[in-house]
Amino acid sequence: MKTKQHESVALEAQPAVLAASDATTIHLDKPIYTLSVASEILETHPRTLMMYEHLGMIKPKRTVTNRRRYSQRDLMKLQAIQTLTRKHGVNLAGVRYILTLLKIVQTNGLEVPEPLRDLDVTLLEV
Numbered sequence: 001m002k003t004k005q006h007e008s009v010a011l012e013a014q015p016a017v018l019a020a021s022d023a024t025t026i027h028l029d030k031p032i033y034t035l036s037v038a039s040e041i042l043e044t045h046p047r048t049l050m051m052y053e054h055l056g057m058i059k060p061k062r063t064v065t066n067r068r069r070y071s072q073r074d075l076m077k078l079q080a081i082q083t084l085t086r087k088h089g090v091n092l093a094g095v096r097y098i099l100t101l102l103k104i105v106q107t108n109g110l111e112v113p114e115p116l117r118d119l120d121v122t123l124l125e126v
Contacts, residue, residue: 028076028123031061031069038070042078049078055092057081077124088115099126 039046052058053068058077060068070078077099084090084098102119103126105112112119 028073029071031071031074033070033075035060035068035070038075038078041075042082044082052078052081052092057092057096073123073125077126080119080121080124083119099124102126 033041035046035049039049042049049058049068049070053060058070058074058081060070060074063069080099081092081095084095085092090098098116099121102112102116102121103124106120106122
């Protein structure tokens with residue numbers, strides 16, 4: 001009888017875990033940072049972020065007045081782009097390719113090459 005109670009408690013706890021992960025996902029995708037704030041956080045020029053958008057590497061949301069708004073997930077992707085370009089000396093075409101490959105490698109549970117272990121792209125949309 002104790003095992004049945006134990007199982008029901010475990011089943012009741014599952015929705016809370018799912019709800020927490022849903023809340024995290026919503027929080028990651030909420031467009032809250034303006035162009036100037038995002039560029040300040042990333043320590044880059046606003047024009048650089050606009051160039052990444054023009055190249056299709058990032059797609060910030062737009063307000064009704066057509067202002068850019070970046071989410072936490074956008075900032076994470078921009079940080080990954082900066083790491084590859086600044087630390088590893090990769091050009092933007094290479095960045096696109098590497099991020100796609102890293103996403104495939106990490107989602108399939110394979111080992112990431114040593115120099116790229118500092119990049120976690122599991123939460124990014126590549």
